[in-house]
Amino acid sequence: MAVGERVEQSPKIYHTLQKEGMNYTAFSRHYPYRRENAELMLEAMLYLSARFTGVDIGSGNGLAAQLVKGMTEIFLREAVMWCVDPDPYALAQAEKDTPSSDRFKAHWIKGFGQDIEVLLNGQIPEDGVDMVSILGTIHEVPPDDQTSVISAGARILRPRGIVVVNSEFTDIATADNETLWAMPAGRAAMKFGRVTKAEKPGLLQRAPAEYTQMGENAGLVLVYYQVVPVTYPTQALVDINQYSGWVEGVRNSFIFENGQPSLEEFSRELQLSYGRSKPLTRQSVRWIFQKPN
Amino acid sequence: MRRRPEEDIIVVTGVGTVNPLALNARDTLQAVKEGRSGVGLYEPLDPNEPLLNSQVKLAAQVKGFDPNPFLTPRDLRRVHRSAALSTVAVAEALQDAGLLTDLSRLVELTEIDKLGSDYRPLDGIEPGRIGIRLGTGIGGSTYIAEVQKIIDQRGDNRVPAIAMQIILADRVEIVPSQKFQLKGPAAVTVSACASSGMAMGDALDKLRARRADVMVSGGVDSAFHPVAYAAFNNMRALSRRNDSADKASTPFDQGAAGFIQGEGAGIVVLERYPDAKARGAKIYAEFADYADTADAFHDTAPSGEGAVRAMRNALAYAYLNPSDIDYINAHGTSTPIGDRKELEGITEVFGDHTARLYISSSKSMIGHILGGAGGVEAVITLKAMEAGIIPPTINLINAISEGMNLVPNKALYRKYNRSMSNTFGFGGHNNSIIFNHPRVMGMFSY
Incomplete structure (x- = not known):
């Protein structure tokens, strides 16, 4: 399979792609989520010059590009971004929501983070880009490919360039309120008959130190690290359960004795169940790595 | 432009103020429209008050302030003027937000501890879900100088037992918290002249984190005291244009020569938009961020x-x-x-x-x-x-x-x-x- 083509059938797809009614759009407009990413991007701006280039891996609905666009207005800078994601629905949504401006230009590319060197060959500056962002995405890359994604990001950076990463899916994300997060999911699952907990969770949650190690193994230096609590209102909990990747991850955390419900059916039950939850907090982990001279 | 979900929107549903221009928000707006000055020569509240400062005579004072019916004369014996100002402004903001409608429910500060936990002067809100976060720079701390005078002149056993209630900065929020039974998160932010803004930011965060359903916020200061004037004047921060009081505060003018110390309180009531909408509250604005x-x-x-x-x-x-x-x-x-x-x-x-x-x-x-x-x-x-x-x-x-x-x-x-x-x-x-x-x-x- 050629890089960038037929990604929908690729084994690198870790979860079901987004579509109308089963997507990230509603959740992506929630304030706590955007604020968490805005704070990290403000931090990243300290390392970027008046004109900079960036590659966003797993661009999803375009949040990183929208943030960079906003920063170019606020800091009176100029930026060009190449945004890569395998999900055509998300890409289309992102492109629609992120028009170019005088200061900002985005290119939208269907493909995988592992393949960015090939995908972006001849497009990005020869000496490398100033920033690679992997926002809320690294945990969505198949576990065996995570190292290669960060390494690929490191290779396309210019010296002193940065890799910006955050994740709300590490093993500390819900360490102090795991039951509160799990109960609504359990309630929803039980609507489909007897269930048992799967041996492995639907999404591997690594220790933050493992991601730090991946960055350092890629030859990068950790220059910023922070753990930040992010509290989501009930409506955000409902809306995240419209996202196919989340729903599939939760569904894979259970073994359904009467057979798995469809994603749509399970999504509906999850939304009802989380709709009765109080606001919940996750710990977001942020990293900024820098490429040495 | 896109729109954030309603649940994420924090709105202002009430405002209140006492300041050198007026004793409430409506009259303040009128004075602002007219471009009036609240600056004048300092008028002592008490004829026995010492001279404020030998060089600076200017002040932006709240004139005609009457805390009745929110604070009684007995209440006032226990509070610094800054706490009295904040209490009255909080009352206006709560009334404006439709949360304080029956003033007959209010009691004197010393009577509150005799009432049960079901005492509720406000309408439609659980006392534990309404908090207060105010900013103040100086609070009642100038009273320390008065206490020192008492100690020097009459001995330390003559210091009033309520001295600490007057001095502490948090009294500017404790007094309204008691008066109106604001039992949620309550604290004071002290960060000099940025105190109020930071308090409002903290209040916004409390609402976002769902630590409260309503937050009363804003700030207050009243520090017309020789200590404050001497300290500000000797660092050359104050204007000495005593001969043209109403023309002395000149921001952005080439002739700017220092600020005029003022007093007052400004309060906002903040809540999440769905709650405000559900109870039909007036929406002044969204507090977008800080x-x-x-x-x-x-x-x-x-x-x-x-x-x-x-x-x-x-x-x-x-x-x-x-x-x-x-x-x-x-x-x-x-x-x-x-x-x-x-x-x-x-x-x-x-x-x-x-x-x-x-x-x-x-x-x-x-x-x-x-x-x-x-x-x-x-x-x-x-x-x-x-x-x-x-x-x-x-x-x-x-x-x-x-x-x-x-x-x-x-x-x-x-x-x-x-x-x-x-x-x-x-x-x-x-x-x-x-x-x-x-x-x-x-x-x-x-």
Whole structure:
């Protein structure tokens, strides 16, 4: 399979792609989520010059590009971004929501983070880009490919360039309120008959130190690290359960004795169940790595 | 523009103020429209009061303040004037928000502990779900000097038993908290003249984190005392233009020669939009966001850089572009260095858009209310935005900066959507807050 083509059938797809009614759009407009990413991007701006280039891996609905666009207005800078994601629905949504401006230009590319060197060959500056962002995405890359994604990001950076990463899916994300997060999911699952907990969770949650190690193994230096609590209102909990990747991850955390419900059916039950939850907090982990001279 | 979900929107549903222009928000707006000055020669509240200062006679005082019916004469014996001002402004804001409708339920401070836990002077809100976060710079701390006088002249056993209740900064929120049974998160933020703005930011965070359903916020200061005047005057922060009191506060003017100390309180009631909508509350504006930064630079001089970061971060957190802002209620104290640095900072943040901005300083009219400045200026900003008025910078003859609309001397009548209010404090505190008019509520730019 050629890089960038037929990604929908690729084994690198870790979860079901987004579509109308089963997507990230509603959740992506929630304030706590955007604020968490805005704070990290403000931090990243300290390392970027008046004109900079960036590659966003797993661009999803375009949040990183929208943030960079906003920063170019606020800091009176100029930026060009190449945004890569395998999900055509998300890409289309992102492109629609992120028009170019005088200061900002985005290119939208269907493909995988592992393949960015090939995908972006001849497009990005020869000496490398100033920033690679992997926002809320690294945990969505198949576990065996995570190292290669960060390494690929490191290779396309210019010296002193940065890799910006955050994740709300590490093993500390819900360490102090795991039951509160799990109960609504359990309630929803039980609507489909007897269930048992799967041996492995639907999404591997690594220790933050493992991601730090991946960055350092890629030859990068950790220059910023922070753990930040992010509290989501009930409506955000409902809306995240419209996202196919989340729903599939939760569904894979259970073994359904009467057979798995469809994603749509399970999504509906999850939304009802989380709709009765109080606001919940996750710990977001942020990293900024820098490429040495 | 896209819109954030309603549940994420925090709105202002009530305002209250007592300040040198007026004793409530409505009359304050009228005074702002007329470009009145609240500055005059200092008038002692007590004829036995010592001389305020040998060189500075100017003050922006609250005139005709009557805390009745919210505080009785017996209550007033236990509170510093700053706590009395904050209590009355809180009462107005709660009434404006429709949460305080029956004043007959209020009791004296000393009677509250005799009532059961079901005592509820407010309507439609669980006392534990309404909090208060106020800012003050000085609070009642000038009373320490009075206590010292008592000790020196009459002995330490003559210090009143309630002295500490008068001194402590948190009394500015404790008194209204007791009076109106605000039992949620309650605290005071002390960060010099940025105290109120930071308090409002903290209150916003409390609502976002669902630690409360309603937060009362803003700030207060009242520090007409020889200690405060001597300290400010000897660092050359105060204007000495005693011969032209109402013309002495001149932010952004080439003749600016120091600030006029003021007193007052400005209060907002904040709540989540769905709650406000459900109870049919009036919506003044969305409190879109805020940012705090520190200069870490100098005890009194601003670096400029910290203010720039505060404005930029506030924009970034609100997901707005600089060009989305229509009006800036500037810190503008009437000190030459501070005024110039702020305008330079605005130019750096807003670039070409600076020329299209309206920028004014309420301190030209109300003086500098220190830790209460941000609260009073937030109320002025909110009332003005609601009424479609750009508050003026009075006493502005020769502006220090060209190509900026500093709204000299006369209020302008314009509909606009977004306001930023800046407050900065000694020690390098910087705070910027952003309000969205209800017609653009929840909308963000990127």
